[in-house]
Amino acid sequence: xxxxxxxxxxxxxxxxxxxxxxxxxxxxxxxxxxxxxxxxxxxxxxxxxxxxxxxxxxxxxxxxxxxxxxxxxxxxxxxxxxxxxxxxxxxxxxxxxxxxxxxxxxxxx
Amino acid sequence: xxxxxxxxxxxxxxxxxxxxxxxxxxxxxxxxxxxxxxxxxxxxxxxxxxxxxxxxxxxxxxxxxxxxxxxxxxxxxxxxxxxxxxxxxxxxxxxxxxxxxxxxxxxxxxxxxxxxx
Numbered sequence: 001x002x003x004x005x006x007x008x009x010x011x012x013x014x015x016x017x018x019x020x021x022x023x024x025x026x027x028x029x030x031x032x033x034x035x036x037x038x039x040x041x042x043x044x045x046x047x048x049x050x051x052x053x054x055x056x057x058x059x060x061x062x063x064x065x066x067x068x069x070x071x072x073x074x075x076x077x078x079x080x081x082x083x084x085x086x087x088x089x090x091x092x093x094x095x096x097x098x099x100x101x102x103x104x105x106x107x108x109x
Numbered sequence: 110x111x112x113x114x115x116x117x118x119x120x121x122x123x124x125x126x127x128x129x130x131x132x133x134x135x136x137x138x139x140x141x142x143x144x145x146x147x148x149x150x151x152x153x154x155x156x157x158x159x160x161x162x163x164x165x166x167x168x169x170x171x172x173x174x175x176x177x178x179x180x181x182x183x184x185x186x187x188x189x190x191x192x193x194x195x196x197x198x199x200x201x202x203x204x205x206x207x208x209x210x211x212x213x214x215x216x217x218x219x220x221x222x223x224x225x226x
Contacts, residue, residue, distance in 0.1 A: 033214070042202050042217040043153070087152065097143075097215065101152040 002026045004100035006088050011106045012078055020073045020086050020103045028093020034062050034073045035087040037102065043087055046073070075105075083107045111137045113205050115218035122193055123226055130188045130221045132203030138183035139205035143215060144176075147200045159186055193225045 004024045012018040024032070031050040035043035049055055049064035049071060061074040073086055088100040112135040122128050132142060141160050145153045157173075159165035159180035167173045177189040186205075190197055200222050204215035 040200075040220075040222075042220045044217070045214060048214065096158075097155075099153050099155070 002092060002098050004088055004090060004098055006086075006100045006103045008101070009104045009106065011108060012075075014078055014080060014107055014109050016078050017074065017076050018078060018105065020075070020088075020105065022071045022073070022088035022100060024069050024071070024088070024090045024098070024100075026090050026092045026098055029066060030091040030093065030095055032062075032064055032071050032091075033087075033089045033097070034060075034071075035089065037085045037087060039084075046086075078107050080107050080109070111135075111205070111207065111216040113139075113203065113216045113218040115203055115221050117221060118219060119222040119224075121224045121226065124194050125192055127189055127191045128193055128223060130190075130201055130203075130223075132186045132188070132205070132218050134184045134205045134207065134216070137205075137207045137216075139186070139207050140183065141206045142180055142186040143204045143206075144178060144186075144188050145202045145204070147202060147220075149200075153202065156188075190223065193223070195225045198223055198225045 006022045034046040036046050037043040047062035054063045059076045064071045085102040085104050087102045090098045114133045116131045144156045146156050147153050155168050156171045157165040157167045157178050159178050161180050161183050165178040180186040200220050202220040204217045206215050
């Protein structure tokens with residue numbers, strides 16, 4: 001079956017760095033997305049990786065290793081507004097998006 | 110980026126009534142639209158995928174006769190929850206993807222919160 005694993009919850013301190021991991025086992029691979037979702041709101045796009053390596057976008061970076069079925073989202077200089085759920089999603093060989101359960105990130109002052 | 114709207118943003122209805130939710134792509138042609146449901150503190154659950162002009166493909170466990178999806182044009186899809194019951198209360202989110210965008214990114218609407226009394 002298809003499976004995406006990410007931690008349920010993480011806690012970090014304002015101004016610090018946090019890494020949210022995602023491992024996947026899917027039938028084929030056509031890209032990996034990270035979305036941010038604040039409580040009561042729809043997800044918003046953060047990043048997309050289809051080749052191995054690191055994609056940097058401001059305070060957020062996303063890394064992919066296809067051979068390991070692994071990705072991480074790195075958030076630097078954490079701000080209170082970064083408190084949200086972070087969803088990892090993989091597009092399989094049929095271009096169907098498989099969603100992880102999300103990681104709730106709690107930022108403390 | 111592409112903009113997707115949903116209407117209404119919230120709705121309260123009595124048990125047994127039907128509720129229609131609209132999803133529109135405002136500035137691009139959405140060849141594919143997706144309907145998700147999200148219960149509190151849970152992840153997104155894909156309900157169905159619809160392509161313009163064809164019947165929707167429903168995920169396992171989703172009743173197609175209860176959740177009617179129509180994707181009549183490249184900018185509009187509707188989800189009708191028929192004979193709604195309290196257990197249908199949830200956050201319904203649509204997303205859309207279009208050929209003119211790279212890597213089949215899905216653009217999400219703001220969601221519709223449905224409460225069935």
